[in-house]
Amino acid sequence: MFMKKIQWFFIAAALITLITGCGDSTTSGGVTPDPIPAAPSGKVAQNYISGATVWADRIEQDGIGDFQILGEELFTQANSGNQGDFILPATPSYDYVLASKGGNDVLLGITAFPMMAPKGAANITPITTLVVFEPSLKSILGGPGVYDTDIAFTEGTNPYVLKISKIIELLAQNTKGSSQQLALMRSMAAQMKTAINLTDAARKDFLLGIMDTLAPEDAKASLKAKAEQYIDPEIPAFLIPTQAL
DSSP: OHHHHHHHHHHHHHHHHHHHHHHTTSOTTSOOOOOOOOOOEEEBBTTBEESOEEEEEEOOBTTBOOSOOOGGGGGGOEEOOTTSEEEOSSOOSSOEEEEEEOOEETTTOOBOOOEEEETTOSSBOHHHHHHHHOTTHHHHTTSTTTTTSOTTOOTTOOHHHHHHHHHHHHHHHTSOSHHHHHHHHHHHHHHHTTOOSOOHHHHHHHHHHHHHHHSOGGGHHHHHHHHHTTOOTTSOGGGSOOSOO
């Protein structure tokens, strides 16, 4: 009799544990809570950028942040790996854009210029930076999966998107200072939003026109000559140089 009581005691205890454990996965109303969103992740890419500081930059005005790591933003910062990969350590509770600064181009061995990407973008690239400044460019440049593609992996990348990225790189690498480089990309974004439904030939002329407008005067001729080597409409993406020309 005593042994039966012990057996019933352990059965009852197991049932209580089971019921309690089931209750842990729901709210008091029996509804399963929404899953916690995954922390932002992706790649920092001009070529791949290692050692860049990446963080969720709180939006202040005009849909962009102040490009400083302050307050809660300190808990979101991470460094990119050798293949440009990053994952933020926390999911931001505020509205933000992704931002990157510093780091080194693993192919060229030069310091990367600053970049941004809209919330939800798959990667941080020169193209996503344009979209932060001019959100209408997201659809003009192909929408999700095209505008935010891994620009360092040229196979399968939209050739026009890749050529725009290389124009940005040429200009930014010949512009000193992060603020000036970001201002350059803002100016380019303002011009890009007018480039709708262009033919391939017109796209080439348009990109050369941007070079003519934004390139430093003392380097304009040489930069335009370099740009012409890979913005020809006949050149597919996989033949576009990934190293400095």
